[in-house]
Amino acid sequence: MMKNIQSIRGMHDILPDQTPMWRWLEARISRVFAAYDFHEIRLPILEKVEVFTRAIGQSTDVVEKEMYAFEDRNGDVLCLRPEGTAGVVRSAIQHGLLHVPGLKVWYQGPMFRHERPQKGRQRQFHQFGAEVFGLEQATTDVELIALGERLWRELGLAGRIRLEINTLGDREDRQRYRRKLVDYLEPFRERLDADSQRRMETNPLRIFDSKSPETQAIMADAPRLADELGEEARAHFEQVKSMLDRLGIDYTVNTGLVRGLDYYCRTVFEWVTDELGAQGTVCAGGRYNDLVAMQGGKDTPGIGFALGVERLLAMLEAAGVAASQHADAFVVSQVGDADMLAIAERVRDAAPGLSLATALGGGSMKSQFKRADRSGARWCVILGEAEFARGEAAIKDLRGDSGQEMVALDRLPQRLQALLAADTGD
Structure with a gap:
C-alpha cells in the first residue's frame, strides 16, 4: 500500500x-x-x-x-x-x-x-x-x-x-551611526552571539533584533541612531x-x-x-x-x-470571534432527480443571493432530513410527491419555531428570498 x-x-x-x-x-x-x-x-x-x-x-x-x-x-x-x-x-x-x-x-x-x-x-x-x-x-x-x-x-x-x-x-545618518555603533561593539565582539558577530560586518543595526540575553544587555548601552539624525x-x-x-x-x-x-x-x-x-x-x-x-x-x-x-x-x-458558512436552504425530495435539480436551478436563477443545497445522494426522507439538519441550513425545502404534483413545495424552519408552510413552486424563490431578508435584517 x-x-x-x-x-x-x-x-x-x-x-x-x-x-x-x-x-x-x-x-x-x-x-x-x-x-x-x-x-x-x-x-x-x-x-x-x-x-x-x-x-x-x-x-x-x-x-x-x-x-x-x-x-x-x-x-x-x-x-x-x-x-x-x-x-x-x-x-x-x-x-x-x-x-x-x-x-x-x-x-x-x-x-x-x-x-x-x-x-x-x-x-x-x-x-x-x-x-x-x-x-x-x-x-x-x-x-x-x-x-x-x-x-x-x-x-x-x-x-x-x-x-x-x-x-x-x-542614508547619511545611518552611515554615520553605523560607524559609531561598530566602534562601540568592537570591544564586545567575542561576547556577541554568532549571528550578531556576522552582522557586525554586514548590517550592525540588526544586532538590536538579537534574542541573546547577553547581546541584549550589551545593546542596552549602545549609542542610539536618534542622536545622529x-x-x-x-x-x-x-x-x-x-x-x-x-x-x-x-x-x-x-x-x-x-x-x-x-x-x-x-x-x-x-x-x-x-x-x-x-x-x-x-x-x-x-x-x-x-x-x-x-x-x-x-x-x-x-x-x-x-x-x-x-x-x-x-x-x-x-477573542472568540467566529464565522461559519452553510447553505440558507436544503432541498429534500421524493420526486425524480431531474425534477429536483430543475426546481433548484429555477430558485438559483430567480434568487441569486440564496445559497441552496440539494440531497444529491438521495435516500429515504428520514436520512435526507438528517443531512439537512447537519448542514446548518435554516430552512428545508420539501418536494413531496403529492405536493409536487399539485405544483407546491413545503418550507420548514429547521432552526426556529415558525413551523412549516406550503408555497406554490413558481413563488418558491421569492418566498425564500423574503425569509432570508427577514432573517438577516436586510
Missing part, C-alpha cells in the same frame, strides 16, 4: 471549516483599505531573484537563509516571493504607475520563507500589504498608521495591539509624533526598532501584541525613500506596511 503524501512542512491547507473566517477577515481588511482610497494590485508569486536581492539586501537573513530560490529550465534564477513590497515596486516601475504622485495600492496573498515552523511563523504565510508612492510628507506616514488603528477597531482588537515607532533617519529627518519624525498625538493614537518610541530589511529609512513602526508569544509583531512597515531607485526607477519616496493574516486569525480565535 502506497504511503499517503503529506503537505510540505510549514505549508498548511486551509480547510472548508476555516475559510469562512479567512473570508470574514479579508472582507473587513479590504473594506478599510477602500475607505482610504487604496486600490488592489495582484502580483506574481514567482519573481526574478534580483527583485529581492537588490531591495532587501544580500546580508539580510531573508536573502542569506530563508528565500526559496532556484534555477529554472531557461537558466533564470527565480524565487518564491518572501515579501510583497519589492514586487509592488517592480510592478509599478515596469508599468509606469509612478508618474503621478500619490499611488496607493494594496495586495494580499501567500509569501514564502524557509525557516523553522512555529506558532505564528510558517514557511508559507499570508499577508495583506499597503504601499504609497510619491509622497514624502509626514502626513502620509500618519494616515497609513491611522489606517492600521482603524483596522484594529474594525476587527474588535483595539486595546490588544500597541504601536511602536522609531526613525532610521536618512540630520535636521530634516528629525523634523519629519517630530511631525509624525505631533500628528499622532493630535489624532489621539497612542504610541511608544522604541529606539531599538530597526526593521529587518535594508530598504527602510525615516519612520518605521510595528503593531505588537503580548498574546502570540515570541511572534508578537502583527503588522510592521515604514518608509523606503530609496527603494524605487534601487530597483532601477527614478527617485520616488514610498511607505508601506504588511500585516500577518495567520497572526490576526490567532488573535481573533482567542
Whole structure:
C-alpha cells in the first residue's frame, strides 16, 4: 500500500471549516483599505531573484537563509516571493504607475520563507500589504498608521495591539551611526552571539533584533541612531509624533526598532501584541525613500506596511470571534432527480443571493432530513410527491419555531428570498 503524501512542512491547507473566517477577515481588511482610497494590485508569486536581492539586501537573513530560490529550465534564477513590497515596486516601475504622485495600492496573498515552523511563523504565510508612492510628507506616514488603528477597531482588537515607532533617519545618518555603533561593539565582539558577530560586518543595526540575553544587555548601552539624525529627518519624525498625538493614537518610541530589511529609512513602526508569544509583531512597515531607485526607477519616496493574516486569525480565535458558512436552504425530495435539480436551478436563477443545497445522494426522507439538519441550513425545502404534483413545495424552519408552510413552486424563490431578508435584517 502506497504511503499517503503529506503537505510540505510549514505549508498548511486551509480547510472548508476555516475559510469562512479567512473570508470574514479579508472582507473587513479590504473594506478599510477602500475607505482610504487604496486600490488592489495582484502580483506574481514567482519573481526574478534580483527583485529581492537588490531591495532587501544580500546580508539580510531573508536573502542569506530563508528565500526559496532556484534555477529554472531557461537558466533564470527565480524565487518564491518572501515579501510583497519589492514586487509592488517592480510592478509599478515596469508599468509606469509612478508618474503621478500619490499611488496607493494594496495586495494580499501567500509569501514564502524557509525557516523553522512555529506558532505564528510558517514557511508559507499570508499577508495583506499597503504601499504609497510619491509622497514624502509626514502626513502620509500618519494616515497609513491611522489606517492600521482603524483596522484594529474594525476587527474588535483595539486595546490588544500597541504601536511602536522609531526613525532610521536618512542614508547619511545611518552611515554615520553605523560607524559609531561598530566602534562601540568592537570591544564586545567575542561576547556577541554568532549571528550578531556576522552582522557586525554586514548590517550592525540588526544586532538590536538579537534574542541573546547577553547581546541584549550589551545593546542596552549602545549609542542610539536618534542622536545622529540630520535636521530634516528629525523634523519629519517630530511631525509624525505631533500628528499622532493630535489624532489621539497612542504610541511608544522604541529606539531599538530597526526593521529587518535594508530598504527602510525615516519612520518605521510595528503593531505588537503580548498574546502570540515570541511572534508578537502583527503588522510592521515604514518608509523606503530609496527603494524605487534601487530597483532601477527614478527617485520616488514610498511607505508601506504588511500585516500577518495567520497572526490576526490567532488573535481573533482567542477573542472568540467566529464565522461559519452553510447553505440558507436544503432541498429534500421524493420526486425524480431531474425534477429536483430543475426546481433548484429555477430558485438559483430567480434568487441569486440564496445559497441552496440539494440531497444529491438521495435516500429515504428520514436520512435526507438528517443531512439537512447537519448542514446548518435554516430552512428545508420539501418536494413531496403529492405536493409536487399539485405544483407546491413545503418550507420548514429547521432552526426556529415558525413551523412549516406550503408555497406554490413558481413563488418558491421569492418566498425564500423574503425569509432570508427577514432573517438577516436586510
